Amino acid sequence: MQVRAGWVVLGLAAVAGLAWYAARGPADPAADRARQARADQAAAEIAADAEPVLYRWRDANGVTQITEEPPKGRKYERIPRDAAPAIEVRGDRE
Template identity: 45%
Template sequence: MKQAGMVLLALALAAAAWWWFTAEMPRREHARIEAAEAAAIQARRADSLYRWRDDAGNLHVSDTPPKGRKYERIRKTPRDGIEVDGHRG
């Protein structure tokens, strides 16, 4: 009788481990990846300014992108090193 109880306990533990590795772990990993991606997007937005022109051609720089208008996203913090841009315009 004691041996049957141990076998049942071992089967229950095996079933729990199977469930954990096939259902719970992938779900948690997916949630962790989604949270990391959301944090990265939020960090990029926090480090961004938006440069755009209004209908009169005036240049604006704001911390939120304009609606219905083309804009350029620029970083608030410079990158390490020297950046050379040959575009003039």
């Protein structure tokens, strides 16, 4: 008898869960678009952080420095480590 009562309780819990799921309100398209926009922005930021970069900044004497670590307490600019594709120059063409 105890086993049957356990199955009844489990069945009632399953029915209650399905009833809750079915009673939820319809999805809000505007909220879904906003959530997707935030996810896309976060993915872009993560991808940008994954790219190897160098940091360009000026020291106290005004000399430009390029380092792998950002300076502390100074303004700096992030520059990509890998150069963008450039024009190919070959001397064998006429």
